[in-house]
Amino acid sequence: MSSQKKRDQLILHTALTAGRIMIENGSEIERVEDTMTRIAHNAGAQTSQLFVMITGILMAINGEVGAQIEPVKRRTFDLEKIAVVNDLSRQYADHKIDLQQFSNRLDHLDSVSRYFPFWLQLLAAALVSGPLEVVFRHNLPDFWITCVVGMLGWLVYYLLSKFIQIRFLSEFAAAAAIGVLAVVGVHMGLGNSVDDIIIGSVMPLVPGVPITNSVRDILAGNLVSGPARGVEALVSAAAIGFGIAMVLQFM
Amino acid sequence: MTVVQFFVEVAGTYVATLAFGILINIPRRALNVGGWIGVLGYLLYRFTVLGGGGYVVGNLLGAVAIGVASLQAAKFKKMPMILFNIPAIVPLVPGGQAYQMVKNFALGQNNTAFNYLLQVVMISGAIAFGFLLSELVNRVQQRVWRHRR
Structure with missing residues (x-):
């Protein structure tokens, strides 16, 4: 796999995971679209096409990989996670973390998220x-x-x-x-x-x-x-x- | 309404808003501001009703205040807006009327039940329309800020 292709794959994976986490935990659709577009834009994708619904997300960027689908299977209310994704996205925009770190943090968000006792x-x-x-x-x-x-x-x-x-x-x-x-x-x-x-x-x-x-x-x-x-x-x-x-x- | 009653209401609204925030797992640093926005919306509603403005207008003004205040809080704290306005509308929810509606339907008193149903629909509509108006204020404000920059 070429490095460009790997990079595009990572962009798609990060944006889709962020979007899925936000919808799962009770975010409104406009915020999800906004965050995913920002992630793709900040990662260097020239354009991105999005179709966000409450039961699934479809996303494509103009790179070497095709469009990908991320289903949203469950919905709960956990607004802390939305705030965390929002924070991570801001940090990424300010170049405090790189794309790989962003992706890793999102993947482990479910296990490290804290609830009130x-x-x-x-x-x-x-x-x-x-x-x-x-x-x-x-x-x-x-x-x-x-x-x-x-x-x-x-x-x-x-x-x-x-x-x-x-x-x-x-x-x-x-x-x-x-x-x-x-x-x-x-x-x-x-x-x-x-x-x-x-x-x-x-x-x-x-x-x-x-x-x-x-x-x-x-x-x-x-x-x-x-x-x-x-x-x-x-x-x-x-x-x-x-x-x-x-x-x-x-x- | 006596002064004591007034303070009990304000304290109750604040505590309830904050506690609802805990139930939907809102980040700790957003809890306090969310509580105060809830109090603000409820006070506007209460004073409108006391001043003879009626339930519908009161809920409308309360919802507008909550929407506008939430956006300011979101800008100030750099957090999503829904963290503030979801707990804050809880004191405005027409719980009493909805309960009376269900109760009267269950007991077969359909005329009374329809009266309450109408109230619930009117109040929910007023809250939704209030959010719409606050969104209008927010969009205008964003446009103005962008122009200034």
């Missing part, structure tokens, strides 16, 4: 639920029980998403658990209002990333990916709604 995520789920219940409903006595119910609901969501790969099912089960816990909590005299407890407790499950990205994608003119994300958000919302509705129907 589990207890902190649980605490965060509690602290989304309780304060929002107070903000929305002004029901201070129910603050503690909402924190607990929200935390347990999020725990159900977290554990289930580890074992089943269908996010909507985990959301449905978590919403049902929240409903049951809220009804039981009020029954035992720990809280006053089932409505307020449920409203606060489902807030950690709100699909904030797809909603925001859907709007931004549609505005940027990505009329395939934007509505697709909108459907994702809608199905999530429907799953949560059905979970709650089922409990209210039976209890």
